[in-house]
Amino acid sequence: MKRLIMTASLAMAIGCTADIAPESIKVADYKDGKECAISLTFDDSMKEHYTIVAPELEKRGFRGTFWMCGAWMPAEPQHDTTHFTWAEAKKMSEKGHEMSNHSWSHQYMTALSDEDLAREIRMNDEAILKNLGKASTTFCFPYNSYDERTIAAVMEGRIGARLKEFWLGGQHSPKEYLTEQVENALASGSWIAGMTHGINYGYDCYTDPTEFTDFLDYLKSLEDRIWVGTFRDVAAYTAVAKDVELTIEASGKGVTITPKTSLDKALYETPLTLEVAAEGKKIKAKQDGKVLSPIYRNNMAYIDFCPYGGPVTIQ
Ligand SMILES: [Zn+2]
Numbered sequence: 527m528k529r530l531i532m533t534a535s536l537a538m539a540i541g542c543t544a545d546i547a548p549e550s551i552k553v554a555d556y557k558d559g560k561e562c563a564i565s566l567t568f569d570d571s572m573k574e575h576y577t578i579v580a581p582e583l584e585k586r587g588f589r590g591t592f593w594m595c596g597a598w599m600p601a602e603p604q605h606d607t608t609h610f611t612w613a614e615a616k617k618m619s620e621k622g623h624e625m626s627n628h629s630w631s632h633q634y635m636t637a638l639s640d641e642d643l644a645r646e647i648r649m650n651d652e653a654i655l656k657n658l659g660k661a662s663t664t665f666c667f668p669y670n671s672y673d674e675r676t677i678a679a680v681m682e683g684r685i686g687a688r689l690k691e692f693w694l695g696g697q698h699s700p701k702e703y704l705t706e707q708v709e710n711a712l713a714s715g716s717w718i719a720g721m722t723h724g725i726n727y728g729y730d731c732y733t734d735p736t737e738f739t740d741f742l743d744y745l746k747s748l749e750d751r752i753w754v755g756t757f758r759d760v761a762a763y764t765a766v767a768k769d770v771e772l773t774i775e776a777s778g779k780g781v782t783i784t785p786k787t788s789l790d791k792a793l794y795e796t797p798l799t800l801e802v803a804a805e806g807k808k809i810k811a812k813q814d815g816k817v818l819s820p821i822y823r824n825n826m827a828y829i830d831f832c833p834y835g836g837p838v839t840i841q
Contacts, residue, residue, distance in 0.1 A: 529772045530773045546780065547803055554799040557830075562711040564753070566722070567590065568591070568592045568593065569721060569723050571592065571595055576617075578726075580618050580621065589754075592624065593666040594626065594628055594650070612653075612657040626665065626757070627665050635667055661683075672687070692721070693720075695721070696730065696734070697730055701740075722738070750823070767798055769787050809827045
């Protein structure tokens with residue numbers, strides 16, 4: 527993020543500059559000024575993601591990212607109880623979960639020819655678009671099999687790929703390990719992604735499934751500090767926050783912040799959060815005629831705005 531701060535000298539001279547310190551204004555690292563971000567991601571289109579995971583996330587106001595392989599997804603539910611169907615994927619998508627691309631048939635991508643690699647990506651993209659009416663804008667490599675060539679192939683028209691994750695599954699993730707992942711993310715202000723497969727059955731399932739819901743409750747208890755967001759949403763936010771340029775002009779009437787980003791709105795659409803030192807004061811904010819509602823925490827005001835919109839005025 528770049529900031530250009532201009533202060534109207536006349537207003538300064540007559541001593542009526544706004545109360546808001548223009549130098550305190552910046553784009554928050556994460557939405558609503560949260561200290562870190564966690565994406566909960568679920569691999570392999572498993573039926574339990576539809577029957578258990580999505581409802582448990584929704585109960586807590588969370589949304590997940592589900593990496594799907596079209597070749598495994600049955601057209602008719604009665605033929606397969608292991609994987610969710612396209613109709614079920616559509617319902618999850620409509621509830622705000624991210625339904626994204628894990629390749630068509632779960633191959634080691636680095637072992638594929640350019641042609642086969644392109645087909646594995648394209649067939650799943652086409653199936654997702656056809657069945658959900660929404661394009662996949664992120665990617666997850668089966669078996670974490672990726673290299674420069676495969677990354678370049680998937681990143682065309684996409685905003686991110688999961689290249690690093692922490693285990694969020696029974697055998698590999700005792701409670702202490704999970705707590706450590708979250709504490710490290712908070713301490714370093716990082717974005718981390720959890721990887722889960724089965725809950726009651728399948729690869730890396732839980733010996734005690736309540737460990738999964740306990741972890742969700744733990745995240746919920748830290749909601750003021752942690753942004754639990756889909757992989758797509760955090761990828762879009764962090765990319766635009768890094769790219770955006772703010773021109774900040776202070777006058778006697780307040781502060782005007784004009785955002786400018788070169789990233790494609792269709793792909794990277796996201797709100798950003800302005801961070802402003804509030805010092806106990808209430809702030810009035812507007813953009814394009816719309817009143818924006820700040821959230822106050824620790825003497826700061828956090829104001830969501832559209833980085834593709836017009837100037838934001840604050841008083
Ligand atoms: Zn997988």
